[in-house]
Amino acid sequence: MPTTHTRRYVLAARPATTTGPLEDGVLRYEDHAPVPAVQDGQVLVRVAWLSLDVATRGWMNDVRNYLPPAPLGEAMRALGAGVVTQSRHPDFAAGDRVSGLLGWQEHAVVDGSTLRKVPEGVPLQAALHVLGISGQTAWLGLHDIGRPAPGETVVVTAAAGAVGSLAVQLAVAAGARVIGVAGTPEKCALVRELGAVDCVDYREQDVATAIAELAPDRVDVVFDNVGGAMLDALLPHLAVKARVVLCGAVSRYREGGPAPLRNWFHLLPNRVRMEGFIYLDHADRFDEVEADLLPRVRAGELRCQEHVLDGLKAAPDGIRLLLTGTNHGKALVKLG
Ligand SMILES: NC(=O)c1ccc[n+]([C@@H]2O[C@H](COP(=O)([O-])OP(=O)(O)OC[C@H]3O[C@@H](n4cnc5c(N)ncnc54)[C@H](OP(=O)(O)O)[C@@H]3O)[C@@H](O)[C@H]2O)c1
Structure with missing residues (x-):
C-alpha cells in the first residue's frame, strides 16, 4: 500500500520577532496531511531522523539570509535522514538510505537530485552530524x-x-x-x-x-x-x-x-x-570531505555526542534547547 498521509509540522505564520521564543500559531501540527504522488525524478522517503539546527529559527523569519525564508504552508524546512520507500529517480531504489532537506514530517516526496546516499557501516543519523x-x-x-x-x-x-x-x-x-x-x-x-x-x-x-x-x-x-x-x-x-x-x-x-x-x-x-x-556553498566538495571523515568515523577516531528527542512533536522544543545551551551534542529528533 503506498503511503498516502503523513504527520507533519507546517510553518503556518511568521514569528512576531526575529529572535527569541516562538508564539503559538507559528507552527501547526497536522496529523493526517496528504502525501503527494511521486513524479518522475522524485522519491518518497520514510523519514527516520530530523536534524535540529540553530539556523532553523532564522529560516522561519521573513528575512534575507543565505537561503530564502522557509515557505509558509509547507512542512518546516529541516535536514533529515531516512529510507527510500518509492523511487522514480534512476539513482535511487526502495531501501536506499538517504539524507537531505526532508522537512518536519514522517514521509517526504523530494527531488532525488537533492539527496545524498548514506554510506554503509555507519548509523543513519551520522548523515546528520559527523558525516553531514x-x-x-x-x-x-x-x-x-x-x-x-x-x-x-x-x-x-x-x-x-x-x-x-x-x-x-x-x-x-x-x-x-x-x-x-x-x-x-x-x-x-x-x-x-x-x-x-x-x-x-x-x-x-x-x-x-x-x-x-x-x-x-x-x-x-x-x-x-x-x-x-x-x-x-x-x-x-x-x-x-x-x-x-x-x-x-x-x-x-x-x-x-x-x-x-x-x-x-x-x-x-x-x-x-x-x-x-x-x-x-561547498556541495561540490562534500564527497571529498566525506572521504576524509568516513575512515576516521569507522575507526572510532571522531565522536559526536547525540542529544535525541523522541517523536515529531518534540521538534519545536529542540530549537529552544539549542538556543539555551541545554543540548548535549547534536540535537536530533527520532521519528517512530
Ligand atoms: N556556517 C555554516 O555553514 C554552519 C553550518 C552549521 C552550523 N553552523 C553554526 O554552528 C554553530 C553550532 O551549531 P550546532 O548545530 O553544532 O549547535 P550546538 O553547538 O550543538 O548547540 C548550540 C550551542 O551553542 C551554545 N550557545 C547557545 N547560546 C549561546 C550564547 N548566547 N553564548 C555562548 N554559547 C551559546 C550552547 O552551548 P553552551 O552550553 O556551551 O553555551 C549550545 O549548546 C551555530 O552557530 C550554527 O549556526 C554554521
Whole structure:
C-alpha cells in the first residue's frame, strides 16, 4: 500500500520577532496531511531522523539570509535522514538510505537530485552530524579557512556542541594546541576528553582573562560558533596573521539586536583574516570531505555526542534547547 498521509509540522505564520521564543500559531501540527504522488525524478522517503539546527529559527523569519525564508504552508524546512520507500529517480531504489532537506514530517516526496546516499557501516543519523552538516561544516571551516599548522593554538567556541566538538577533534588531529570555550563544567570535561589542552567555562570564568593565561603566545585560529561579546573578547588575543573562522552566531539567535565588535582594531596591526562561510556553498566538495571523515568515523577516531528527542512533536522544543545551551551534542529528533 503506498503511503498516502503523513504527520507533519507546517510553518503556518511568521514569528512576531526575529529572535527569541516562538508564539503559538507559528507552527501547526497536522496529523493526517496528504502525501503527494511521486513524479518522475522524485522519491518518497520514510523519514527516520530530523536534524535540529540553530539556523532553523532564522529560516522561519521573513528575512534575507543565505537561503530564502522557509515557505509558509509547507512542512518546516529541516535536514533529515531516512529510507527510500518509492523511487522514480534512476539513482535511487526502495531501501536506499538517504539524507537531505526532508522537512518536519514522517514521509517526504523530494527531488532525488537533492539527496545524498548514506554510506554503509555507519548509523543513519551520522548523515546528520559527523558525516553531514556538522562534520562538513567543521572540516570546511577548519581546513579551508582556519588552516592550523601543527603546534599552533586554536580556540573553538561552543566547543561541546555538534560542530564545535568536531572542530576540536579535527584541530587536535591536525596537531594544533586546542582550547575550547563551553557553558558548563560537564561540557568542558567532554572538550578536554576530546583532546583540548583546556576548556574555559564562560558562565563561570572571564573568557578574556582565561584565554590570556592559557595562550600567552596568543591565538592563531579562532573557530567561532557564537559571535557577539564572546568573539569580541577573543580579538585582543590574536597572533599576527591569525585566522578567524566565522562559522556561527548562536548568541545572536537568542539575544538579537546589534552586537558591536569593540575590539576590531586588533585585526589591523596583527593582519588578521576574518572570514565567514556557509557549508552549503561547498556541495561540490562534500564527497571529498566525506572521504576524509568516513575512515576516521569507522575507526572510532571522531565522536559526536547525540542529544535525541523522541517523536515529531518534540521538534519545536529542540530549537529552544539549542538556543539555551541545554543540548548535549547534536540535537536530533527520532521519528517512530
Ligand atoms: N556556517 C555554516 O555553514 C554552519 C553550518 C552549521 C552550523 N553552523 C553554526 O554552528 C554553530 C553550532 O551549531 P550546532 O548545530 O553544532 O549547535 P550546538 O553547538 O550543538 O548547540 C548550540 C550551542 O551553542 C551554545 N550557545 C547557545 N547560546 C549561546 C550564547 N548566547 N553564548 C555562548 N554559547 C551559546 C550552547 O552551548 P553552551 O552550553 O556551551 O553555551 C549550545 O549548546 C551555530 O552557530 C550554527 O549556526 C554554521
